[in-house]
Amino acid sequence: xxxxxxxxxxxxxxxxxxxxxxxxxxxxxxxxxxxxxxxxxxxxxxxxxxxxxxxxxxxxxxxxxxxxxxxxxxxxxxxxxxxxxxxxxxxxxxxxxxxxxxxxxxxxxxxxxxxxxxxxxxxxxxxxxxxxxxxxxxxxxxxxxxxxxxxxxxxxxxxxxxxxxxxxxxxxxxxxxxxxxxxxxxxxxxxxxxxxxxxxxxxxxxxxxxxxxxxxxxxxxxxxxxxxxxxxxxxxxxxxxxxxxxxxxxxxxxxxxxxxxxxxxxxxxxxxxxxxxxxxxxxxxxxxxxxxxxxxxxxxxxxxxxxxxxxxxxxxxxxxxxxxxxxxxxxxxxxxxxxxxxxxxxxxxxxxxxxxxxxxxxxxxxxxxxxxxxxxxxxxxxxxxxxxxxxxxxxxxxxxxxxxxxxxxxxxxxxxxx
Amino acid sequence: xxxxxxxxxxxxxxxxxxxxxxxxxxxxxxxxxxxxxxxxxxxxxxxxxxxxxxxxxxxxxxxxxxxxxxxxxxxxxxxxxxxxxxxxxxxxxxxxxxxxxxxxxxxxxxxxxxxxxxxxxxxxxxxxxxxxxxxxxxxxxxxxxxxxxxxxxxxxxxxxxxxxxxxxxxxxxxxxxxxxxxxxxxxxxxxxxxxxxxxxxxxxxxxxxxxxxxxxxxxxxxxxxxxxxxxxxxxxxxxxxxxxxxxxxxxxxxxxxxxxxxxxxxxxxxxxxxxxxxxxxxxxxxxxxxxxxxxxxxxxxxxxxxxxxxxxxxxxxxxxxxxxxxxxxxxxxxxxxxxxxxxxxxxxxxxxxxxxxxxxxxxxxxxxxxxxxxxxxxxxxxxxxxxxxxxxxxxxxxxxxxxxxxxxxxxxxxxxxx
Numbered sequence: 128x129x130x131x132x133x134x135x136x137x138x139x140x141x142x143x144x145x146x147x148x149x150x151x152x153x154x155x156x157x158x159x160x161x162x163x164x165x166x167x168x169x170x171x172x173x174x175x176x177x178x179x180x181x182x183x184x185x186x187x188x189x190x191x192x193x194x195x196x197x198x199x200x201x202x203x204x205x206x207x208x209x210x211x212x213x214x215x216x217x218x219x220x221x222x223x224x225x226x227x228x229x230x231x232x233x234x235x236x237x238x239x240x241x242x243x244x245x246x247x248x249x250x251x252x253x254x255x256x257x258x259x260x261x262x263x264x265x266x267x268x269x270x271x272x273x274x275x276x277x278x279x280x281x282x283x284x285x286x287x288x289x290x291x292x293x294x295x296x297x298x299x300x301x302x303x304x305x306x307x308x309x310x311x312x313x314x315x316x317x318x319x320x321x322x323x324x325x326x327x328x329x330x331x332x333x334x335x336x337x338x339x340x341x342x343x344x345x346x347x348x349x350x351x352x353x354x355x356x357x358x359x360x361x362x363x364x365x366x367x368x369x370x371x372x373x374x375x376x377x378x379x380x381x382x383x384x385x386x387x388x389x390x391x392x393x394x395x396x397x398x399x400x401x402x403x404x405x406x407x408x409x410x411x412x413x414x415x416x417x418x419x420x421x422x423x424x425x426x427x428x429x430x431x432x433x434x435x436x437x438x439x440x441x442x443x444x445x446x447x448x449x450x451x452x453x454x455x456x457x458x459x460x461x462x463x464x465x466x467x468x469x470x471x472x473x474x475x476x477x478x479x480x481x482x483x484x485x486x487x488x489x490x491x492x493x494x495x496x497x498x499x500x501x502x503x504x505x506x507x508x509x510x511x512x513x514x515x516x517x518x519x520x521x522x523x524x525x526x527x528x529x530x531x532x533x534x535x536x537x538x539x540x541x542x543x544x545x
Numbered sequence: 546x547x548x549x550x551x552x553x554x555x556x557x558x559x560x561x562x563x564x565x566x567x568x569x570x571x572x573x574x575x576x577x578x579x580x581x582x583x584x585x586x587x588x589x590x591x592x593x594x595x596x597x598x599x600x601x602x603x604x605x606x607x608x609x610x611x612x613x614x615x616x617x618x619x620x621x622x623x624x625x626x627x628x629x630x631x632x633x634x635x636x637x638x639x640x641x642x643x644x645x646x647x648x649x650x651x652x653x654x655x656x657x658x659x660x661x662x663x664x665x666x667x668x669x670x671x672x673x674x675x676x677x678x679x680x681x682x683x684x685x686x687x688x689x690x691x692x693x694x695x696x697x698x699x700x701x702x703x704x705x706x707x708x709x710x711x712x713x714x715x716x717x718x719x720x721x722x723x724x725x726x727x728x729x730x731x732x733x734x735x736x737x738x739x740x741x742x743x744x745x746x747x748x749x750x751x752x753x754x755x756x757x758x759x760x761x762x763x764x765x766x767x768x769x770x771x772x773x774x775x776x777x778x779x780x781x782x783x784x785x786x787x788x789x790x791x792x793x794x795x796x797x798x799x800x801x802x803x804x805x806x807x808x809x810x811x812x813x814x815x816x817x818x819x820x821x822x823x824x825x826x827x828x829x830x831x832x833x834x835x836x837x838x839x840x841x842x843x844x845x846x847x848x849x850x851x852x853x854x855x856x857x858x859x860x861x862x863x864x865x866x867x868x869x870x871x872x873x874x875x876x877x878x879x880x881x882x883x884x885x886x887x888x889x890x891x892x893x894x895x896x897x898x899x900x901x902x903x904x905x906x907x908x909x910x911x912x913x914x915x916x917x918x919x920x921x922x923x924x925x926x927x928x929x930x931x932x933x934x935x936x937x938x939x940x941x942x943x944x945x946x947x948x949x950x951x952x953x954x955x956x957x958x959x960x961x962x963x
Contacts, residue, residue, distance in 0.1 A: 140720045142713075170723035198713050200720035207724055287942060295560075295616050295845035298946060302558045302618035305588035306625055311841055332941075335948060401838070402817060420819070422837035423729055427713035431848055433942065513942035523750075524705060524851065524931035528716060530753060 130232025137238030150444025283436030327370030344374030434515025548650025568862025701854030745788030762792030852933025
């Protein structure tokens with residue numbers, strides 16, 4: 128019997144989450160004898176609760192294909208975590224009502240660790256509430272912190288963007304350092320895990336060595352040691368770049384960004400950690416600095432997405448549908464690395480019970496002993512993930528990104544307060 | 546008689562200043578019957594004063610060709626303005642000594658408005674001090690503020706980067722705004738002229754409209770009006786992007802970035818204007834925000850350089866040499882626009898006396914009446930400048946940028962204190 132599918136994007140979006148959506152929808156279309164309409168949740172799981180279901184069958188094949196090269200979450204995402212069945216049975220009952228009303232038998236959830244937990248809970252609905260549903264999680268997170276899978280779609284493209292930006296800005300500082308700026312500080316994402324900061328280390332290559340100091344959230348910040356390291360590099364090379372993770376913190380756990388900055392009226396101002404680090408360098412070492420904050424640019428930079436990342440994002444979406452058609456429930460497709468050089472990988476699967484709420488940190492052997500750099504093992508791990516360029520099409524100098532029509536399916540149920 | 550040439554990079558570097566260097570050196574090589582060695586100043590004009598002359602004849606043709614796709618200043622740049630002949634005759638005498646010692650008869654100076662002034666002064670050496678030299682200025686500035694020329698090499702690529710980054714980050718906010726971030730603030734360069742900020746407006750196209758509020762240095766900041774504009778856009782579209790020029794200032798001339806922020810020890814901290822604007826939006830409107838600072842990334846982003854910018858940067862270098870061979874002195878090649886749609890342009894020339902120390906601001910008719918957007922006339926002006934993508938080659942996922950060998954010519958003179 129043909130069942131419809133529900134697909135939703137969850138949490139912070141990425142440059143390639145839509146490539147996963149593309150994989151899900153194109154694979155469902157290719158199996159229309161077994162999967163009917165793919166409904167996408169408007170603004171993530173909230174769309175399911177609110178019965179705001181985007182009817183993707185009304186989007187053309189060309190529009191769906193263009194998702195592969197469009198950053199952000201084309202159907203809208205949300206930061207919303209389902210409570211447990213015990214705590215909020217009402218929400219699960221609503222989900223079942225909506226799924227029933229729209230003949231939905233497949234649930235594809237595209238997100239990170241928190242979302243894997245939601246997906247896991249939905250996957251239990253068959254057993255717990257007698258509603259037949261197959262829930263498959265599609266991995267996505269720029270933080271690269273999901274367990275079991277070798278890496279997470281979304282990360283490779285951020286890594287490529289940060290590596291290139293660090294290289295380019297370092298070339299800039301190198302040319303200015305004689306009479307002007309000597310230190311460039313780049314703030315990157317990663318509140319708990321330093322994967323993105325580590326990518327800054329790729330800017331330095333054997334052919335083109337660049338003095339880089341990385342500040343990881345995994346390593347307690349030591350101001351004295353840090354300043355000595357920066358100063359030594361400036362003395363040796365004339366300049367230095369610093370890549371600082373937003374999660375960098377003092378030994379007492381306080382983030383560098385929380386420095387008690389106050390405006391003229393005494394209000395606290397949260398200013399990011401890059402200016403804090405930069406001011407420290409100026410005050411203590413007297414070096415002229417510049418600083419940048421990559422923020423959303425890093426995770427939206429589809430214009431320089433990694434080809435291997437795009438390919439894997441699509442493959443994860445495709446595999447999710449294929450697993451569902453094989454009868455699987457409560458799993459997540461994974462990227463299993465076969466070899467790094469040359470890069471080979473295959474698709475595996477992981478039970479959601481082992482994925483939900485587990486965070487994968489940088490292993491200690493990926494960080495150099497001084498705590499400021501990446502090891503060769505780390506480089507070997509990271510390099511394949513930024514391999515290849517997957518450029519979007521352009522028109523009049525700008526990328527041609529797609530917007531969905533987002534036509535909602537007719538509601539069949541009474542309103543529900545989310 | 547064959548004379549050697551001196552070439553130097555000046556001021557802030559760009560994604561395409563090396564393309565101009567490439568144009569100068571390749572054209573000189575093609576005319577080796579009339580131009581001998583091109584010596585590049587190590588760290589700009591300082592290299593001439595210190596007699597640190599990079600012998601570019603020792604760089605391979607392939608290395609010189611690779612300059613076309615390498616960002617930053619390959620020979621080093623500096624922030625150093627020659628005083629007038631009256632104020633510092635010693636420096637001019639030294640320049641003449643160095644030029645004589647190395648048989649230099651051509652002076653190519655690659656920079657912005659301040660540098661045009663230096664180049665102008667050097668061009669007067671024939672008349673003022675009886676030393677035969679032809680000085681040609683090669684235009685370069687991300688600020689796009691040189692007069693006479695339609696635009697400045699370096700600007701088009703920053704404009705493309707800012708337009709794309711604003712579009713990508715806006716797509717990101719749009720997908721998150723239901724439950725999370727509603728406003729994204731991007732800080733861009735341009736202390737006096739709002740050309741770069743204006744480029745943010747290109748992110749919004751007819752097919753893909755995006756609510757954007759631009760803060761120009763040409764317009765006095767009005768907090769009340771600004772917040773009302775942001776709030777209206779958030780209410781209408783659910784989200785909004787703000788592009789703020791670092792030169793945005795209050796009616797009293799004080800930059801937004803100077804808000805009297807103090808750290809825990811009472812030290813003043815200069816934090817950039819993006820966090821100031823973002824905090825204002827949070828405090829007064831209650832909207833969740835994210836902010837980014839493009840800093841050096843914007844002017845080093847060779848990975849997404851504009852093809853028309855690269856072409857013009859090269860053409861300006863080439864034209865400078867050709868003008869010199871025609872016997873010109875004290876001029877700057879210019880980009881003369883013939884038509885915008887389709888884009889056609891030709892090379893012109895401007896006397897340095899009319900270029901030096903003149904700053905070209907955004908014309909009033911390029912800014913919408915409310916002061917927060919760009920007009921159709923501005924769009925028509927900007928669009929050709931971001932046309933086309935000129936991707937660098939890649940290896941292992943990273944751009945293959947070149948570094949010069951930088952072998953210095955033997956010194957023939959006693960040391961000189963710069």
